[in-house]
Amino acid sequence: MTLPPGLPVVDHHCHLSPAGEGVTAAKRFRAAGGTHLFLATQNYAARVPRSVDDYRAQFETTEALARRVTAEADVVVYSVVAPYPIDLVRVAPELGVAAALELHLAALDLAGRWVRERRAVALGEVGRPHFPVSPEIGSAIETAFRHALVVARESNCPAIVHSDDLDTAGVRELASRGAEAGVRAGRVVKHYARARFAPADRSPVTPSYLARRELVREVLHDPAPWFLETDFLDDRKRPGAVLDLATVPRRAAAIAQGSPADGELLWIPFMDSVEKVYGFRPEPRAGSAP
Numbered sequence: 001m002t003l004p005p006g007l008p009v010v011d012h013h014c015h016l017s018p019a020g021e022g023v024t025a026a027k028r029f030r031a032a033g034g035t036h037l038f039l040a041t042q043n044y045a046a047r048v049p050r051s052v053d054d055y056r057a058q059f060e061t062t063e064a065l066a067r068r069v070t071a072e073a074d075v076v077v078y079s080v081v082a083p084y085p086i087d088l089v090r091v092a093p094e095l096g097v098a099a100a101l102e103l104h105l106a107a108l109d110l111a112g113r114w115v116r117e118r119r120a121v122a123l124g125e126v127g128r129p130h131f132p133v134s135p136e137i138g139s140a141i142e143t144a145f146r147h148a149l150v151v152a153r154e155s156n157c158p159a160i161v162h163s164d165d166l167d168t169a170g171v172r173e174l175a176s177r178g179a180e181a182g183v184r185a186g187r188v189v190k191h192y193a194r195a196r197f198a199p200a201d202r203s204p205v206t207p208s209y210l211a212r213r214e215l216v217r218e219v220l221h222d223p224a225p226w227f228l229e230t231d232f233l234d235d236r237k238r239p240g241a242v243l244d245l246a247t248v249p250r251r252a253a254a255i256a257q258g259s260p261a262d263g264e265l266l267w268i269p270f271m272d273s274v275e276k277v278y279g280f281r282p283e284p285r286a287g288s289a290p
């Protein structure tokens with residue numbers, strides 16, 4: 001292994017499911033050299049959550065998975081929780097838009113509480129659907145997103161944003177939404193970024209880049225903060241989607257093998273950016289050598 005000694009190897013956004021590979025996928029990540037996962041919650045049930053208790057149960061599933069991954073795969077896991085923005089769209093026809101919005105806001109408050117209790121490190125995913133919705137739903141979505149950003153500020157944590165692909169104007173709009181809510185610079189994170197954001201255009205939005213080979217090469221010399229992620233879905237019907245969980249450590253190893261100088265640049269997404277955006281350094285694994 002030619003990675004710099006002590007370098008954490010971090011996938012900044014993935015999902016795991018009790019119905020999917022779960023710990024097995026995390027072991028594959030570990031075997032490839034991965035050390036830290038940011039684990040985003042998701043709907044584990046067939047039905048979209050209908051109550052705050054449904055969301056609590058969902059977050060608890062994420063937390064239980066995180067514990068198992070740490071115990072059985074020796075990977076440090078940080079949980080990221082929030083009601084998925086698209087839940088609001090799905091549940092509105094049944095509950096009505098007003099009740100669906102009320103539920104969503106309450107679930108965001110619950111997620112904020114989890115962060116303040118240190119059961120999670122960020123709110124995510126929050127934001128907007130990546131498909132068109134009716135004006136009525138659209139306005140509820142905007143109210144929910146505004147609330148999510150306020151809760152992120154109050155909970156002193158990042159907001160991990162789900163949205164359509166953003167151009168420069170879209171990134172600026174997102175930045176101003178974060179600023180309006182008082183979210184600290186860097187703490188609005190555009191997850192699933194599929195193209196490079198020029199550092200001058202993106203500040204203070206932090207991109208979490210999909211770890212495709214060419215994109216990683218393209219952004220490697222950019223200053224912090226930026227992250228790498230797989231958005232691994234752990235869905236048996238879509239194996240390896242979006243990228244396999246072993247991808248980030250494999251890319252890191254390939255970069256370090258190609259050039260030790262480039263290997264040193266990996267401190268940017270894996271250490272410096274975590275510190276800048278989250279305010280802590282990825283801690284060493286319990287079982288690892290100093």
Ligand SMILES: [Zn+2]
Nearest residue numbers: 013040125231
């Ligand atoms: Zn995701």
